[in-house]
Amino acid sequence: MFYPQFQLLKSPMDILNQVKQSILVPYGMQENDIDQIMDSMLTATVDNADIYFQSSHFESWVLEGGIVKEGSHSIEQGAGVRVVSGEKTGFAYSDQIELAVLLKAASNVKAIARQGQNAQRKVEDVKKRTDYYQVTNPLKSLADQEKINLLRKVDIETRKLDTRIEEVIVSLVGVYEQVLVANQDGSLVADIRPLTRMSVSVILEEKGKREQGSMGGGARTDYGYFLDQDKAVEYGKEAVRQAAVNLEAIDAPAGAMTVVLGPGWPGILLHEAIGHGLEGDFNRKGTSAFSGKVGERVGSELCTVVDDGTLEGRRGSLSIDDEGVPTESTMLIEKGILKGYMQDKMNARLMGVKSTGNGRRESYAHIPMPRMTNTYMLPGQHDPEEIVKSVKKGLYAKNFGGGQVDITSGKFVFSASEAYLIEDGKITKPVKGATLIGNGPDVLTKVSMVGNDLELDAGVGTCGKEGQSVPVGVGQPTIKIDGLTVGGTSV
Amino acid sequence: MSKEVNELKNLVQDLLDESSKQGASSAEAGLSIDNGLSVNARLGEVETIEHHCDQSLGVTVYIGQKKGSASTNDFSAKSIKETVKAACSIASFSSEDKYAGLPDKDMLATEFPELDRFHPWDIDAESAIDLAIECEDAARSYHDDITNSEGASVSSHQGIRVMGNSLGFLQGYQATRHSMSCSVIGERDDSMQRDYWYSVSRQAGKLEPAKEIGLKAAERTINRLAARSLTTRQCPVLYSAEVASGLIGSLVSAISGGSLYRKSSFLLDALDTQILPEFIHIHEQPHLKMALGSAAYDSEGVATAARDIVTDGILKGYVLSSYSARKLGTKTTGNAGGVHNLTVDTGENDFAAMLKQLDTGLLVTELMGSGVNQVTGDYSRGASGFWVENGQIQYPVEEITIAGNLKDMYKNMVSVGNDVDYRGNIRTGSILIEQMSIAGE
Numbered sequence: 001m002f003y004p005q006f007q008l009l010k011s012p013m014d015i016l017n018q019v020k021q022s023i024l025v026p027y028g029m030q031e032n033d034i035d036q037i038m039d040s041m042l043t044a045t046v047d048n049a050d051i052y053f054q055s056s057h058f059e060s061w062v063l064e065g066g067i068v069k070e071g072s073h074s075i076e077q078g079a080g081v082r083v084v085s086g087e088k089t090g091f092a093y094s095d096q097i098e099l100a101v102l103l104k105a106a107s108n109v110k111a112i113a114r115q116g117q118n119a120q121r122k123v124e125d126v127k128k129r130t131d132y133y134q135v136t137n138p139l140k141s142l143a144d145q146e147k148i149n150l151l152r153k154v155d156i157e158t159r160k161l162d163t164r165i166e167e168v169i170v171s172l173v174g175v176y177e178q179v180l181v182a183n184q185d186g187s188l189v190a191d192i193r194p195l196t197r198m199s200v201s202v203i204l205e206e207k208g209k210r211e212q213g214s215m216g217g218g219a220r221t222d223y224g225y226f227l228d229q230d231k232a233v234e235y236g237k238e239a240v241r242q243a244a245v246n247l248e249a250i251d252a253p254a255g256a257m258t259v260v261l262g263p264g265w266p267g268i269l270l271h272e273a274i275g276h277g278l279e280g281d282f283n284r285k286g287t288s289a290f291s292g293k294v295g296e297r298v299g300s301e302l303c304t305v306v307d308d309g310t311l312e313g314r315r316g317s318l319s320i321d322d323e324g325v326p327t328e329s330t331m332l333i334e335k336g337i338l339k340g341y342m343q344d345k346m347n348a349r350l351m352g353v354k355s356t357g358n359g360r361r362e363s364y365a366h367i368p369m370p371r372m373t374n375t376y377m378l379p380g381q382h383d384p385e386e387i388v389k390s391v392k393k394g395l396y397a398k399n400f401g402g403g404q405v406d407i408t409s410g411k412f413v414f415s416a417s418e419a420y421l422i423e424d425g426k427i428t429k430p431v432k433g434a435t436l437i438g439n440g441p442d443v444l445t446k447v448s449m450v451g452n453d454l455e456l457d458a459g460v461g462t463c464g465k466e467g468q469s470v471p472v473g474v475g476q477p478t479i480k481i482d483g484l485t486v487g488g489t490s491v
Numbered sequence: 492m493s494k495e496v497n498e499l500k501n502l503v504q505d506l507l508d509e510s511s512k513q514g515a516s517s518a519e520a521g522l523s524i525d526n527g528l529s530v531n532a533r534l535g536e537v538e539t540i541e542h543h544c545d546q547s548l549g550v551t552v553y554i555g556q557k558k559g560s561a562s563t564n565d566f567s568a569k570s571i572k573e574t575v576k577a578a579c580s581i582a583s584f585s586s587e588d589k590y591a592g593l594p595d596k597d598m599l600a601t602e603f604p605e606l607d608r609f610h611p612w613d614i615d616a617e618s619a620i621d622l623a624i625e626c627e628d629a630a631r632s633y634h635d636d637i638t639n640s641e642g643a644s645v646s647s648h649q650g651i652r653v654m655g656n657s658l659g660f661l662q663g664y665q666a667t668r669h670s671m672s673c674s675v676i677g678e679r680d681d682s683m684q685r686d687y688w689y690s691v692s693r694q695a696g697k698l699e700p701a702k703e704i705g706l707k708a709a710e711r712t713i714n715r716l717a718a719r720s721l722t723t724r725q726c727p728v729l730y731s732a733e734v735a736s737g738l739i740g741s742l743v744s745a746i747s748g749g750s751l752y753r754k755s756s757f758l759l760d761a762l763d764t765q766i767l768p769e770f771i772h773i774h775e776q777p778h779l780k781m782a783l784g785s786a787a788y789d790s791e792g793v794a795t796a797a798r799d800i801v802t803d804g805i806l807k808g809y810v811l812s813s814y815s816a817r818k819l820g821t822k823t824t825g826n827a828g829g830v831h832n833l834t835v836d837t838g839e840n841d842f843a844a845m846l847k848q849l850d851t852g853l854l855v856t857e858l859m860g861s862g863v864n865q866v867t868g869d870y871s872r873g874a875s876g877f878w879v880e881n882g883q884i885q886y887p888v889e890e891i892t893i894a895g896n897l898k899d900m901y902k903n904m905v906s907v908g909n910d911v912d913y914r915g916n917i918r919t920g921s922i923l924i925e926q927m928s929i930a931g932e
Contacts, residue, residue, distance in 0.1 A: 064753070072560040073577040075570075076547075087533075092542035095564040108542050112618065144584045167753050203755055203866065213868045252871070254894065254930035255723035285533075286639055287676055289683065365545065402861040404873070408676055408685035409718075411890050413860035413873035423705035435862035435871040435892050437930075449800060487862070487871040487892025489928040491725050 010135045012189070018135070019178045019190035023053045023077065027097040034182045036099070041083050041106045042184065048084040048345055050323065053077075053180040054364040055099065055267075059139050063151040063170040066159075080364040081105045082345050085113035093365045129189075129228030129326040131319045132312050133220035138174035138196045141222030147172055150223070150232060154200060162244065164204040168236070173221065175199045181324035189324040195219075195315065195471060197460055200235040204243040217458035219313045242399060242418050245430045252419065252434035252488025253327035258394035259436065259456030259484040260387055260422060264455035265400055267474035270305055270375050271410040271463065272403040273299070273440040278307075278332050278340075279370040279465075280347035280358070282407050289410030289441050290338065297476050299336035299444030302380050306331055307342055309357055309373030315459040316374035316473035320357070323368055327357035336444065344370045362468040372463060376475030380450025384478040387449045389425040395486050396420045396427050397436070410440040435487040443481065451478030496651055496663040499524070502566065503655045503663075506550050509575045511657065515552035515582070519594050519791060521654035522548035522566075530616055532623035533642030535631075540616050543648065550575055554582045558591045566774020590817040593791070596658050598823055600788035600795070607780040607823070608666040610694035612647045619645040622671065622701050629705030630675045634713050639676040641685065643705065646670050647695070659837050660792040668783070669695045673708040679716040684887075686857075687710035691914050711856075714877075718887035721878065721931040727852035727905070728893055728927045729845055729879070732912035734858050735922040739773070741863055741870075741897055742766075743830055743917070746806065750865060757868030759897055761806050767901050770838070773801035777831035784916035790828030798824070800833070835919035837909040845908040845921050847882035853929060854879050855893060868897035891931040900924050 010018070024030065034051060039051045042290055055077040062070055077104055080093035090112030092105035146484070154170045175195040181189050199216025215238035219225050226232040261269060274290070282288035290298070299305075309318045309327025318327045323345050331339045343351070344359030360371035388396060396419060403414030415435045420427045456475035463472040503520045510518035527543035549562035552575065559581030561574045614622075627643035646669065653663035673688035688707035690699035699707075730738060742758075750756035757901035758766060767773075777795035779785050786795055791813060800808050811819070812827035840848060859873030869895040877884045 067588055069585060069588055069591075070558045070560065071581035071585055072562070073581060074549075074562040075574075075577075076564045078564065088537055089539045091539065092544075094544060095546055104541070109540070111535070112540055144580065148584055167755070169753070203753065205754070210866050212864070213753060252894075254892075254928050256930075256932055285641070287641060287683075287685070365543070367539065367541065404859045404861075406685070406859065406875075408683045409715075409875075409889060411859070411875070413862075413872070413892070415860050415862040415871070432867075432869050433862065433864055433871065434894065435860050435873055437859075437873045437890055437892050439890060485720075485890065485892060485930050485932070487873070487894050487928075487930045489871070489894045489896075491723055491928050491930075 015135060015192055016188065016190040019180050019192065022178055023055050023097065023180050029097055029099060033099045034188065037081065037102050037106050038182060038184065040103060041081065041110045044085065044110050046083050046085050046113050047349060048183065049082065049184040051079060051182040052322065052364050053079045054308055055178045057139055057176040060171060060173045061147055061151060063155050065167070066155060068148050068151055075436050078364040081109055082110055082367065083109045083214040087350060088112045089367060091367050095369055100105050113487065115346060129320060130310065132310055132317045133194060133319070135192045136194050136222045137176040138194045138222040139176050141224055147223065150226065154232045154236050157233045158200060158202065158240060161237060161240045162204060164206050165202055166210065167239065168202040168206045169201045171199050178228055179322065181322065183324055187324065189320055191320050194221060196221060196223055196225060198232055198235065199460060200239045202239045202243050206247055209247060211243045211246040213239040213241065213246065215239040215242065216460045218315055219316060220315065221313050245418060249430040249432045251490040253395065253486055254488040254491045256456070256483050256485050258391050259429055259481045259486065260391060260396045261476070261479050261481070262396065262398040263451065263453045263478050264475060265457040266397060267376055267457065267476035268400050268403050268414050270476060271472065271474050272370060272405045272414055273438060273443050274305065274332065275372050275375045276305070276405050277407055277410060277440050278342055280341045280343040280351065281370050283341050284347045284350050288407050293338050294340060297336050297445070298338045298339065298441055299333050300447045301335050302450040303333055303336050303444045303447050304378040305333040305375065306378070307358065307372050307375045311374050314374050314456065314473045315374065315461065315471045318373060321359045322361045323355065325355045325357040325359060325360035325374060328384055330356045333444065342370045342372060344368055360470050362470060366468050369466070371465065371470050372472050374456065374473035374475065376456060377477065379452050379454040379477045382449045382451050383452050385452040386479050387478050388422060388427055390449065391422045391480065392424060394420050394422040402416050405440060413437045431488065437485045437487060443484065446482045447479050448482050449480040453477045493665060496653060499651060499653045500661055500663055503653050504661060506548065506575065507655055507657050507803060508572055509571055510550060510552045513579050514554060515579060516554055517657045517753065518550060518552045519593060519656040523652050525648055525650035527646060528616060528619060529644060530619040530622055530623055531642045531644045532627055533640055535624060535628065537620045538642055539599040546609035550578050552578045552582050553580065553592055556587045556589055556591050557582045557585045558588065561586060570599065578897050579713060586689055590814055592791045593656050593658055594823060598793045599658060599660050600792060603662065603787045604778050606666065606778060606785045606787060607698065608693050608785065610667050611649050611739040612667065612669050612695040614647055624675045626671060626701035626705040630673050630709040631700040633709035636677045636679050636713055636716060637675050637709050638678040641674040641676065643673040644859060646659060653750060654676055654792060656792055666738050667693050671698050671701060671704055673705045675708050675712050676788065677712040677716050684712055684715040686715055688835060691783065691784065691830055715887045718875065718889040719756050720890045721888050721929055723930050725926050726929055727849055728924045729849040729852065729854045730922045731854065731856045732908065732910050732919060732921045734855055735919045736912060736915050736917040737858060738922060739833065739835060739917045739919055742901065743833065746809050746866060748809060748811040748819060752815055752818035757866060762809065765804050766806050767801055767804040768904055769804045771801055771804045771904060771907070772799070772836040774799045775830055775833050778800035779832050782832050784830070784832040786831050789825045793823050793825045793827065795831055797826040830916060833917045835907055837911060837920045838860050839908055840908045842908055842910040845906065845923060846879055848906060849879055849923055851880045854884065870895050870900065891929055893927050893929055895927045900927065
């Protein structure tokens with residue numbers, strides 16, 4: 001059977017027509033119905049109003065214990081209507097895309113705005129849009145039998161790698177999402193967003209001791225991504241390698257020490273330590289440890305950090321954000337100096353700047369807010385080996401689990417899942433997972449070396465904020481931090 | 492039972508009938524509808540008003556021993572057909588799994604005690620905003636060092652859940668959940684701290700008064716100002732009740748069927764062995780009236796019952812669904828979807844007595860990050876709280892980690908306070924642990 005790897009990239013107009021066809025037409029809605037809803041909201045002093053239509057098809061397949069145990073499929077659609085007036089937001093949504101229902105929702109939300117002069121349909125500056133992923137439906141990119149064959153192949157290949165393997169779990173997830181954003185200025189923009197993810201986790205057992213390892217990847221593309229260069233099989237290899245390393249791990253050290261972070265996923269440091277603290281809402285409200293610090297030094301000269309939604313096919317990338325604004329590469333920290341914040345429309349307006357295309361929402365049932373896309377540090381001059389060699393005694397952390405930050409105090413954590421001691425300039429014994437803790441506004445001032453080996457993560461990151469989850473990416477080169485607290489047990 | 496519940500039961504029955512029509516040998520279906528209002532006020536003014544209305548339905552079909560699931564938020568007849576079709580299609584591609592299937596019929600609930608879960612709150616957006624403002628005002632006027640706010644929120648939700656299966660089980664109920672919360676920011680010497688407090692109940696009248704929630708949030712924030720780190724050391728650690736539930740949560744996941752049959756638990760083969768000190772007793776109380784975790788049946792319709800999980804520190808039962816029970820060669824415990832009001836018996840100590848027992852060590856009031864390895868029990872998390880000497884709080888601490896191994900931490904529990912936090916599904920007082928590793932400056 002033939003399944004096209006990619007459809008041709010379509011123009012924004014083609015995308016708009018296709019999305020209208022799948023979100024509006026089946027429910028008997030037309031463009032002038034959208035105008036009618038919008039008009040009904042603009043009878044008050046409104047700064048911004050939008051209607052967000054979304055349709056999302058999701059599937060997942062899970063292999064466990066050598067068999068494809070289950071799969072699930074879901075279809076959701078709905079629309080959210082929002083009115084913003086000053087610092088106030090009124091919001092309602094419905095899973096019924098019907099004029100009468102949405103008019104009622106609109107009448108509920110406009111109560112937020114003071115009654116008064118009718119709002120103008122002001123025309124906003126529109127940045128030029130570029131598309132960063134293909135218009136493709138991952139769910140249809142492989143036949144169901146081929147998806148199963150892929151899971152089985154990964155299971156079989158992984159189990160061959162090590163006799164200590166007790167369990168292999170392989171999962172494959174695909175999302176095909178279509179969104180349509182109607183703005184107060186009369187603009188109507190659409191996006192089609194494919195997203196795939198695959199992961200492998202293993203449990204190894206040796207002499208009664210067990211350990212886990214896991215690896216995955218994904219992108220805004222179709223399942224062909226995992227067949228390319230046998231990526232899926234590589235995830236299995238990497239999961240087994242990590243579990244095997246952890247079987248040998250000794251207790252992690254405790255206390256402040258020099259820490260070298262490997263390239264790629266350890267960039268979760270940037271996401272937690274500075275990324276969240278630089279989101280516009282916290283800074284507009286003055287609740288972030290970074291509030292009012294634009295122009296100040298928050299990192300060493302070696303640190304330049306961007307948030308970039310424009311990377312081709314990346315998990316955190318978006319052609320337009322959920323307010324219809326084209327994404328961009330936003331300079332957050334340039335040579336250690338704080339340059340600016342990530343903004344959605346509302347917070348940009350209140351702070352007197354422009355939206356940076358970071359207005360995101362989990363779904364039509366959630367209010368948009370400033371969120372990260374792909375956050376990473378630019379490469380420096382040093383050979384990674386040279387960086388490790390410069391450390392007499394410290395920790396080398398290569399892989400991480402999750403992280404968290406307290407925006408207000410600036411304290412952040414991220415948990416290493418694969419780490420080693422550095423002794424006399426050499427990476428030596430593996431140590432057990434440990435949480436690293438630091439202070440966001442000063443951790444980058446302690447960065448004394450930056451490698452030339454920038455890597456982005458493999459594409460599995462999900463960020464949670466105020467109960468909303470969105471896919472994101474991180475990345476960095478190898479970096480050396482002079483003094484970070486490592487939460488081991490070996491005191 | 493309301494007319495609405497009966498109508499939705501018909502919809503679930505339609506899903507089951509359609510499944511059978513499309514070739515499923517057995518099926519399970521459920522649906523939920525939730526409506527709600529939430530408002531947030533910040534700096535004395537309304538910030539957001541959100542009107543929620545969510546609905547979803549899902550079906551799991553078995554074709555022989557092969558399983559498939561599908562869900563949607565479109566309740567139309569056409570969508571029901573398509574959803575069942577999607578589930579059947581998945582089942583046709585998945586593998587035979589001899590453990591798969593509906594629960595055994597004799598395990599299904601046949602008695603449905605009134606659990607007093609439904610108490611609608613007739614509140615409009617305006618009154619909710621007034622309450623939120625009252626709550627935040629109390630916090631902001633508590634102390635001059637409260638300089639900013641993330642606001643106060645009031646929310647009210649009510650929902651319907653219906654589930655059924657092709658063994659003839661078909662049940663539904665209505666439930667409500669209301670909450671109020673406040674989060675404020677304090678500043679001293681150019682450094683900010685934030686803390687919060689919340690109250691949650693099935694009945695609005697049982698929420699803590701708005702003023703008290705605001706005052707608690709403010710007091711907690713003020714107490715954290717001028718926090719410092721600690722030097723690296725080992726010392727006793729007292730988990731306050733609100734974070735102690737997380738310790739018990741890790742225990743629950745370690746004795747849950749999924750972790751056990753995958754061998755991804757640090758408590759494998761621990762049944763009938765001593766995992767906690769002798770004075771610890773933990774039991775499940777699924778039928779408590781008005782409690783947040785109460786349920787007459789679990790997510791597959793199996794009857795729930797009060798039972799002991801830990802007696803005299805000995806593990807007496809696992810937390811199983813029908814599937815995980817079959818994998819382990821035993822019977823379900825009625826815990827598909829989780830535990831129901833897990834309760835740790837308390838000792839005589841109130842919080843002050845717990846501090847006294849801690850004597851000199853760390854009181855932890857907030858934890859950060861996810862550093863728990865469920866396979867090995869290795870534990871390392873970011874923490875903040877207070878340094879305590881001679882039973883007296885000395886100063887707030889932050890930017891430290893606490894680490895150990897859960898197996899040892901459980902065995903080294905010294906006592907459980909009677910300062911129980913009833914806001915969650917796991918009910919415990921503060922917990923004192925004899926010794927842990929603290930990493931700091």
